[in-house]
Amino acid sequence: MLALPDEINGFLFDLDGVVTDTAAVHAAAWKRMFDTFLAERNLDPFKLPEDYTRFVDGKKREDGTRSFLESRGVVLPDGDPDDPPEAETVYGLGNRKNALVLTLIAEDGVAVFPDAVALLERVRAAGGRTALVSSSANAEAVLEAVGLTGLFDARIDGVTARERGLPGKPAPDMFLAGAEAVGLPPSACAAFEDALAGVAAGRAGGFALVVGVDRVKDGAHGPSLAENGADVVVTDLRELVEQQ
Incomplete structure (x- = not known):
């Protein structure tokens, strides 16, 4: 029993x-994606594990993206689920992160x-x-x-x-x-x-x-x-x- x-x-x-x-893979992809985005705006980098645990872990990509951006006072248009990774939208950033995840999984299994x-x-x-x-x-x-x-x-x-x-x-x-x-x-x-x-x-x-x-x-x-x-x-x- x-x-x-x-x-x-x-x-x-x-x-x-x-x-x-795969949680560590997702965390690494979130950090890489957000750090590039934040550096372009002279904002502090994405912190692990705090920001991952609090804002994005377990959530849908668009919800996690929006939640973290709001914590930094950044507001972006939602855009469309099919936005390309380079789009400066919530969905675009989420798709950028997903592309990184797929790359990391392909490289490391x-x-x-x-x-x-x-x-x-x-x-x-x-x-x-x-x-x-x-x-x-x-x-x-x-x-x-x-x-x-x-x-x-x-x-x-x-x-x-x-x-x-x-x-x-x-x-x-x-x-x-x-x-x-x-x-x-x-x-x-x-x-x-x-x-x-x-x-x-x-x-x-x-x-x-x-x-x-x-x-x-x-x-x-x-x-x-x-x-x-x-x-x-x-x-x-x-x-x-x-x-x-």
Whole structure:
């Protein structure tokens, strides 16, 4: 038996920082993109991990871009989702960042967290239903690259959110769509997140359990995850498999 409440049959996982070790790649891409933009305006550079954690982690690209720019007193037009990377718009900067992410992934590949795979395999073997709930528009490509597509019954990602007009995290809509996709109410689902916006979304959605996944060295991110809505914080998801 899993060390999780018996009433939980649905397991909704974020991707970056929970299943795949791509959060650092995203953080590096955000910094490179924003630093170039800020330097042209004589503004202080993007700070890691503070600015990443507070303003962009777990959010849709356009929401993260807008949130950080607002923190620096910069207002840009939203533009169009198909704006080219060189466009001086919210969508343009977001697409510039995405191009950098794809370059970094192509150069360095994608690592998978073994503890996440262990938990996914265990819950599926026990009859649980699984969904990926990620703000990333690249989620499908990343899953295919690491061979994990078969571990999820459904996928709600940045592409889905755009097609359906779903607000991004910290709004609960994407997680609620994930629960619906596996045919279960939030009260029968657990949400797994490493981002503050993500655990806040899980809490707002009324899920049975919100698990904060702290991948930061020495568990330094744990208190913030708990403050923002995590019921339990783990540094290794195997804790939820191996406890009896």
